[in-house]
Amino acid sequence: MPDSYAIEVQALSYDYPRKRDALVDVSFDLVKGQALGLLGVNGAGKSTLIQCLTGQLRPTSGDVAIMGQRFDTSRQGILSQLALVPQGEAFYPRLTVSENLRFFARLRPDLPDFNERVNESLDVCQLNNQQTVLAARLSGGLKRRLNLAIGLVNRPSLLLLDEPTVGIDPISKDAILGVLESLKTKGMTLVYTSHQLAEVERLCDQLVVLDRGKTVFQGTVAALTKAQGHRFEARINQAWSKVTRKRPEIAKWLQQWSLQTQDGWVQGQLPAECDLAAFTGRFLQQLQACPEVILQQHSVQPLSMEAAFFELLGESHTALAQCLIHESESSHV
Amino acid sequence: MFKALLLKEFRLLLRDPYALAVLFVMPVVFVLIMALSLQTAFSDKSSGQKQVDQLGIVLLADPDIPKDWQAVFAHLENFSVTVSAETANHRMVAEKQVLTGGKMAMVTLPKALIDALSKGQKIETPLSLAFAPTAPPAMRALLKASLMRILVEKKIAVTFQRTSPVAAASDSVPESNLSAFLGKSVITESTLGQTSVTTTPSSVQQSVPAWLVFAMFFIVIPLSATLLIEISQGTLARLHTYPFHSGWLLLGKLLPFMGVNLIQTALMFATGLWLVPLLGGESLTLGQQAIWLVPVALSVSLTAIALALLISVLARTHEQATTLGGVLNLLMGAVGGVMVPTFVMPETMQTLAAFSPMNWGLEAFLSVTLRQGGWAEIWHWLAQLVGFALVLLGVASWRLHKRLLGE
Numbered sequence: 001m002p003d004s005y006a007i008e009v010q011a012l013s014y015d016y017p018r019k020r021d022a023l024v025d026v027s028f029d030l031v032k033g034q035a036l037g038l039l040g041v042n043g044a045g046k047s048t049l050i051q052c053l054t055g056q057l058r059p060t061s062g063d064v065a066i067m068g069q070r071f072d073t074s075r076q077g078i079l080s081q082l083a084l085v086p087q088g089e090a091f092y093p094r095l096t097v098s099e100n101l102r103f104f105a106r107l108r109p110d111l112p113d114f115n116e117r118v119n120e121s122l123d124v125c126q127l128n129n130q131q132t133v134l135a136a137r138l139s140g141g142l143k144r145r146l147n148l149a150i151g152l153v154n155r156p157s158l159l160l161l162d163e164p165t166v167g168i169d170p171i172s173k174d175a176i177l178g179v180l181e182s183l184k185t186k187g188m189t190l191v192y193t194s195h196q197l198a199e200v201e202r203l204c205d206q207l208v209v210l211d212r213g214k215t216v217f218q219g220t221v222a223a224l225t226k227a228q229g230h231r232f233e234a235r236i237n238q239a240w241s242k243v244t245r246k247r248p249e250i251a252k253w254l255q256q257w258s259l260q261t262q263d264g265w266v267q268g269q270l271p272a273e274c275d276l277a278a279f280t281g282r283f284l285q286q287l288q289a290c291p292e293v294i295l296q297q298h299s300v301q302p303l304s305m306e307a308a309f310f311e312l313l314g315e316s317h318t319a320l321a322q323c324l325i326h327e328s329e330s331s332h333v
Numbered sequence: 334m335f336k337a338l339l340l341k342e343f344r345l346l347l348r349d350p351y352a353l354a355v356l357f358v359m360p361v362v363f364v365l366i367m368a369l370s371l372q373t374a375f376s377d378k379s380s381g382q383k384q385v386d387q388l389g390i391v392l393l394a395d396p397d398i399p400k401d402w403q404a405v406f407a408h409l410e411n412f413s414v415t416v417s418a419e420t421a422n423h424r425m426v427a428e429k430q431v432l433t434g435g436k437m438a439m440v441t442l443p444k445a446l447i448d449a450l451s452k453g454q455k456i457e458t459p460l461s462l463a464f465a466p467t468a469p470p471a472m473r474a475l476l477k478a479s480l481m482r483i484l485v486e487k488k489i490a491v492t493f494q495r496t497s498p499v500a501a502a503s504d505s506v507p508e509s510n511l512s513a514f515l516g517k518s519v520i521t522e523s524t525l526g527q528t529s530v531t532t533t534p535s536s537v538q539q540s541v542p543a544w545l546v547f548a549m550f551f552i553v554i555p556l557s558a559t560l561l562i563e564i565s566q567g568t569l570a571r572l573h574t575y576p577f578h579s580g581w582l583l584l585g586k587l588l589p590f591m592g593v594n595l596i597q598t599a600l601m602f603a604t605g606l607w608l609v610p611l612l613g614g615e616s617l618t619l620g621q622q623a624i625w626l627v628p629v630a631l632s633v634s635l636t637a638i639a640l641a642l643l644i645s646v647l648a649r650t651h652e653q654a655t656t657l658g659g660v661l662n663l664l665m666g667a668v669g670g671v672m673v674p675t676f677v678m679p680e681t682m683q684t685l686a687a688f689s690p691m692n693w694g695l696e697a698f699l700s701v702t703l704r705q706g707g708w709a710e711i712w713h714w715l716a717q718l719v720g721f722a723l724v725l726l727g728v729a730s731w732r733l734h735k736r737l738l739g740e
Contacts, residue, residue: 054574056737079576086567092341093562094348106337107575150571162567 005068006032006158006189007053012062014048014213022048024213025062030206032067032157035180035190037204037221039197039309044210046193050160053191054084067157080110083156087163089143090150093136097127097146100135101153108154117153124179125149141172148176152183159183160191165199177202201305211313221305228308230276232259233267234283234298240266243293250286264296269303269311276300334577338585345559346593352555356597360548361604367544368537368609388412389436390476391427393419395444402447405487406440409479414440431465432525438476439463439525450484453491459518460484463525466704477520484519524705535615541605542698543671546691548601549594549633550665553641553658556590560645561654570737583730587638594634598626622707629701629711632718633694639725640690646733665691693717 007030014023023045030036038046051057052064055071055078064071066078091100101118111117122128125145130138135146144164151159161180165173173196180203184190194200200207201221209217209224217224236243240261244251254261257279259268270279280300287293303311346352388411394403396418407414417423419441430436445458460480464473563569572582605617619626641658648654666672668682669689678686686692697714700706 051570056570056573076576079574082574084571084574086571088566088568090567090571092345092559092568094345095341099344103337103341107334107572107577109334110576 004031006030006034006066007036007191008063008065008068009053010063012049012052012064013060014045014052014057015060016048021213023052023059023210026208026210026213026215027062028206028208028215028218030189030191032189033184033187034205035184035192035203036206036208037200038191038193038208038210039200040210041195041313043212045213046210047162048213049210050084050162050191050193053160054082055079080108081156082158082160083151083154085148085151085159085161085164087166089135089147091135091146094134096132096134097122097138097149098131100146101149104150105153111154117155120155121149121153124152124182126175139172141168141175144168144172144176148179156188158189158191162193163195164192165194165196173199197305197309209309209313216313225302225305225308227272228269228303228311229272229274230270230300230302231267231307232257232270232279232298232300233265235296236264236266236287237294237296238292239263243290247290250290253282253286270300335581335585338581339589342559342585342589343592346555346589349555349558352558355551355554356548356593357600359551360544360597360601361608363544363547364537364540364601364604365609365612367540368535368605369612369614370536388472390414390438390440391430391436392416392440392442393424393427394442395419395447397444398442398447402451403442405483406442406480409476409483411475411479428463428525431463437465437468437472440476440480450487451491453488456484456519459521462520462522464522466524468524473522477522480520537605537609537615537617538699538703539674541601541617542702543666543674543695545598545601546633546669546694546698547662547666547671548597549630549694550637550640550662550691551658552590552594552634552637553644553662554655555593556586556638556641557645557648557654557658558651560586560642561648561651564646564733564736569733573737583726586642587635590638590641591631591634594637595630598630602626618702620702620705622701622705625701625707625711626698628715629694629697632697632715632722636690636694636718636722636725639722639729643725643729643732646729646736662691665689668692670695690718690721693721 007028009026009028012023012026013021016022026045026049028036038049040046048057052059053066055075058071067081069078071078092103095103098118101121102114105111105114105118122131125148127142127145127149130142130146135143138146148161148164151161165176168176177199180190180192184203190203192200192203205220207217207219207221207224208215217227219227240254240263244254244261254266257268257270259266270276280298283298284295287295390409390412392403392406392414394406394416403416407416415436417427424439424441427436427439431439439462441461441463443458443460446456446460448454449456449458462477462480560569563572569582573579602617602619606619607616610616640661644654644658644661648657666689668685669675669692670678670686671691675683675686675692693714697711697718700710700714704710
């Protein structure tokens with residue numbers, strides 16, 4: 001049902017004059033009322049994609065449809081339905097909170113309920129007590145809330161957020177995510193770019209992971225972790241080196257699955273296509289051939305989102321991926 | 334929507350006390366200081382060297398006029414006369430010398446006048462005098478009187494030669510009926526670059542337009558403060574996602590700052606008209622075609638805003654923009670005749686001044702206030718200003734587009 005899609009992107013490519021392949025053949029759809037997480041390390045193409053989705057960039061090739069409309073024929077129609085919350089504090093520091101909201105609300109004279117829209121944004125983002133405060137004097141968290149409130153003041157159907165929680169405390173972050181969750185339940189479509197994987201996991205139904213302009217994953221969070229396989233872990237009562245010395249066929253089998261051993265532990269990542277039951281059966285069978293070995297514990301679990309993301313981006317982005325995981329863990333704390 | 338854009342800019346400007354001080358207080362203080370302290374330097378009591386220059390005149394004589402008659406007019410007391418044959422080329426050179434202040438006046442001596450004079454007839458073809466706009470009234474009167482004295486002396490001498498002393502006495506009419514004696518129109522007077530009324534140049538007439546143009550270009554301070562925040566924080570990108578043409582955003586920048594420049598213009602002219610005389614200085618004269626000050630102010634404003642926009646999109650920080658803008662303004666002001674009037678500059682510096690947009694604006698203002706000029710005198714300055722502004726706006730838009738794309 002094409003009418004049910006908020007965003008349809010087909011084979012989208014974009015080349016900057018001095019940087020080719022900023023986006024290469026990117027395709028995805030987003031159903032109305034859903035939240036899409038846009039992931040990727042710096043320079044992956046997230047901002048370029050947002051600029052294409054907001055009509056600031058004209059794609060080199062491919063097709064973008066927002067709410068079933070295209071920029072070349074219905075630019076004003078599309079823009080009247082979306083709002084952008086940029087990464088920076090995209091408001092006027094020398095205006096008060098209320099003046100900022102009123103200014104951005106006045107830019108849409110075609111919309112009714114001017115005062116209601118302003119008050120609603122103040123309420124939703126809990127800025128009522130800061131109405132007369134100059135934006136420059138707000139704390140970091142309140143500035144982020146004002147940034148979001150400006151995005152909401154014209155009641156968009158589609159809200160695009162570019163790292164809206166960067167650099168703020170966990171309480172403010174939680175408040176913003178709470179607002180976004182509530183907007184989503186009311187039917188607003190969200191596109192959310194972030195480095196905070198935990199936020200994306202909490203908020204988003206769909207994911208698009210970009211790497212050097214290309215889509216490396218598209219689907220749900222569950223599909224991402226499933227697609228990247230499972231983590232296997234087991235512990236025996238003695239060192240594996242002793243076992244593999246006596247039984248070289250076991251060493252060969254472990255090597256075949258790229259499993260690592262250390263003392264009594266064996267662990268590794270099983271590919272997505274692995275038949276887990278057959279693998280576990282075969283592992284236990286190997287151990288049964290050694291009566292002196294006692295299996296103390298073993299487990300097979302889907303990868304965490306962080307690990308899946310790390311795996312997805314591969315070794316070339318190891319450092320960055322680890323950095324992202326670290327950020328994500330910090331946010332849990 | 335557009336009203337919101339305009340109100341926003343005014344509100345932001347009103348909350349920037351430093352910009353307000355630079356835009357409104359600085360130029361008024363400059364005008365007061367310069368107009369009052371340079372009062373004598375621009376008056377009749379100026380230096381001796383300047384007096385001698387002002388007394389230089391060019392005599393354009395019909396080549397058919399006998400040499401002895403030419404010599405009579407070439408030896409004017411108190412004046413240094415350069416005689417040239419009246420040809421189109423010589424006239425053009427002479428006019429240029431007078432307009433640029435190199436000579437005080439150009440005297441055209443027609444053959445018909447000499448013929449009438451030598452025959453003792455009444456003069457039908459007058460001698461014409463064209464003054465420099467900056468020629469002081471006292472010098473104008475002196476030259477006119479000197480020429481008139483020559484004409485009367487010659488007429489009396491010829492009359493005496495041609496008639497009896499009795500007849501000559503009855504024909505030599507006293508001063509009260511000089512026109513009946515010499516002819517109805519003996520000398521016609523005009524000022525080059527102006528149509529009728531003569532004005533006395535004063536320090537206030539140089540200072541007000543000069544420091545006004547200078548102050549208008551300081552619009553870069555408030556404009557870059559707002560625009561750089563809009564660019565770096567993503568506000569401009571956000572504004573581009575609103576459903577209206579981005580041309581409104583440009584107009585939303587241009588019009589409020591043009592308004593600011595017009596307020597500056599009114600304030601500066603009010604200072605020259607009322608405040609400077611209150612403090613003992615001379616009053617500013619707006620000229621008879623003061624309405625043309627409005628298009629001049631708008632053209633200077635457009636150029637100043639376009640330059641400010643370009644500087645803002647080239648700079649990375651507000652500090653960079655204000656430093657770059659400030660230095661550029663000082664250079665343009667120094668070269669363009671704001672700090673040192675172009676008429677006291679050597680020829681090479683005068684040539685260089687022609688490259689400064691501040692000079693174009695200043696000359697346009699002076700054409701209206703000092704030279705009593707109208708559209709014919711200012712259009713080429715306005716064309717230069719507006720043309721330059723459009724080029725700057727084009728480059729600024731291109732650069733801004735690149736910058737918004739992160740290139």
